[in-house]
Amino acid sequence: MSAPVREPNTQAPRRSSAGYSMLELLIAATIATTGLFASLNMGTSVTRGNTDLRYASEAQMLAEHILASVQTQGMLWIDEVPYGAAEELKRVPQSVGDSTAWLVYSHANGGFNKDKRVGRLGNDTLWDNGAQLLIVDGQSGWGVKHFCAHYRVTRVNADLARLEVRVSWARPPTPLDDTLKCKVSMITDAHADKKYGSVSLAGTIMRNLHASEIVAPSF
Helix, strand or coil: CCCCCCCCCCCCCCCCCCCCCHHHHHHHHHHHHHHHHHHHHHHHHHHHHHHHHHHHHHHHHHHHHHHHHHHHHHHHCCCCCCCCCCCCHHHCCCCCCCECCCEECCHHHHCCCCCCCECCCCCCCCCCHHHHHCEECCEECCCCCCEEEEEEEEECCCCEEEEEEEEEEECCCCCHHHHCCCCCHHHHCCCHHHHEEEEEEEEEEECCCCCCCCCCCCC
16 A cells, blocks of 8 residues: 655745744844944934034124125225225226126235135134134134135225125035135036035125225224
8 A cells, every 4th residue: 555645835934933034134134234324324414414504604704704804994995095904905996897806815815825715704803803802612713724715896886896705615525625725716616516615795895985084903
């Protein structure tokens, strides 16, 4: 008498209630690793975003400081050739409607210093001695140079000029050394918005109409 023929077992082998298969462990590890990388990328993006917001706030402060400083220079603008302290007003075009090219705003236009960047309060404290008393992050407010400041002046009429200020900073992965010379291409480059963050501000400067004779400030 022949032995009975067993039918093939088509059911998957059962797993012990106390353990997991190797495939399940690999899937779980892959999901966990993917989630970890996603969390790290999100953290990096948040950090970069916060840094960009902080730089934007500081750049706004610097742009306002530059505009206010040049407006203060207006007290020396009593003729077509302002006093030596009024560096920016020397560049007001003679013809109404004309504008200068974009210029670099730095102490004495950079002097012999190759690094033309400035801190959040600029480098020129002649017009704001109170800036010297401001402590930022444990350092003098103008001691940490992050920003490139550019400006251009337009003659509105005989007694008015318009000042445009653009403050820029390097965005990752753009290296910081890329901004050392504060090249005008930071504004004119078609891809500048991807490489640099920026804040723009504009205002008017009025010539001093009420003084027939004035001397340079001694403060």
